[in-house]
Amino acid sequence: MADLAARPRLRDSVIVQADGGTLLFLCLADRTVKKFTCDEFVKDVVGLLDGTRTIDEIGALACGGGRNARARVTEVVEILAGERLLSHSAAPEREFRLLGEARAEFYDRQLRLLQDFCDEGLSPETSGAGLQRRLGNSTAVVCGIGGLGGWVALALATAGVGRIRVCDFDRVEASNLTRQVLFRTADLGSSKVAAAAVRLREANPFIEVEAVDRRISGAGDLADVVAGADIVVNAADLPTPNDMAAWVSEACWPDIPHIMGTGYAYHIGVLGTSIIPGRTACWSCVRAETFADHGRDGMETVVGRREKAGAMGALSGLVGNIVAWEAIRILTGLEPALGDRWSEVDFWPLEIRSRAVPQRPDCPTCGR
Ligand SMILES: [Zn+2]
Structure with a gap:
């Protein structure tokens, strides 16, 4: 409180309006509105909270100062701080x-x-x-740099994640260009990770990008890819989404937070789930919760998943950017939004639906 109040400053996201004896604080950050009754002295004080003045200086200026000015300014500042209307930084x-x-x-x-x-x-x-420094000191790994991973990597790069490692084995094809944001027509036939690395370095000169051109066929192939990572985003679906997810999770457990199960097809974007070892349900808990729906895990496949699902860049980008936002929350130490739940965006009504994914108490991987 003392630090906050040394040279108090209103948050930049707060607009203040007055009508007679009423002060309205419009918080643009979250669209909340706070209403107070006030007198001219308080109105003057609020107008002086720009981080350049001490309490005494504000007291001397507001309505020409007067008796008890310091105590009255302190009271106003304490109320505003309690309502989270002041910034933690004066400058x-x-x-x-x-x-x-x-x-x-x-x-x-x-x-x-x-x-x-x-x-x-x-x-x-x-x-x-301080939060920017946390991003700058972080390492993020993106497995699969296609219609989802490309957006994730681009958003993490522009946000300033200090080291980004991308892993893929594919070459750029014409049918990629509608949604794989890192590639241009001039990249056709090139290595995806090589083209991606060029684009990411162009996007932000302050970061390092490492490209791993590799076909993954087991968790062991990922050991050096995920080494030192603070977050791993699995956006790879070859040879199959389930195999890739199992390998990534195995490679990351029990040290590295990983975002799993992301994808998109037709009307649905899958935001998947964040797995933070020691805090959230693990991948095998997620599988136990979601893969047995309709009892289909034991069924024989008559007609399987088609190789090419309908997709569009506007929609894969929506999913990729939400996943990147989750990764940024984890890297900066902000509360993650996708842990212990499985979330999907329905593109048609434009709604996000989630179901809880409980940690199984008897889980051999994450159970306590
Ligand atoms: Zn578990």
């Missing part, structure tokens, strides 16, 4: 510049968002620059 731009001028300029708008997460109390960090 955020000065803290942003500690990242270096070029980075501060590149990440400017993102830093303002990250600062607001801090101001909202969503992170133990008090500065958006």
Whole structure:
């Protein structure tokens, strides 16, 4: 509280309007509105909360100061802090510049968002620059760099995840270009990871990109791919989605958070689930919950999944970017949204549906 109040500053996402004895705080960050009765002194104080003045200076300026000004300003500041209307940083731009001028300029708008997460109390960090540093010190692995992984990698790159490792074995084909955002017509026939690495480095010069051109046929093939990762996103579906998921999860367990089960086909985008060892249900719990639906796990396949599912870039990008947002939450230490649940976007009504995925108490992998 003392730090917050030294040179108090309203959050940048807050607009204040007055009507007579009423003050309205419009919080653009989450669309909440807070209403207070006030007098001219309080209105003056609120107008002076820009992080450049001490409590005493504000007291001297508001309505010309007067008796008990300091105590009255302190009371206003404490109420506003309690309502999370004040920033945790008196001079955020000065803290942003500690990242270096070029980075501060590149990440400017993102830093303002990250600062607001801090101001909202969503992170133990008090500065958006602190969250940006966490991203910069992180390593993310994206397995499969196609219609989903490409968007994920691009969003993580532009967000400033310091090291991104992409893994795929495929070559760029014409039918990829409607939705695989990292590739251009000039890349046809090229290695996907090589083309992706070029594009990601162009997108953000402040990060490192590593390309692993490899066909995966077991968890052992992934040991060096996931080594040192802070998050692994599985967006690969070859040889089969289930095999790939099992291998990625095995390679990551029990040290590395991984986002699993993502995909898209026709009207449905699968956001999948976040698996954070020690905190959430593991992949075998997820499989036990979702793969036996309709008792179909024991059934014989008469007509199987077709090789080519209907898809569009606008929709695969929607899924990929939500998955990237989840990865960013995990990397910055913000609360993940997709743990212990299985979530899908229905593109037609444009709704996200989730079902709970409980951790099985007797699970041989994650059970306590
Ligand atoms: Zn489990």
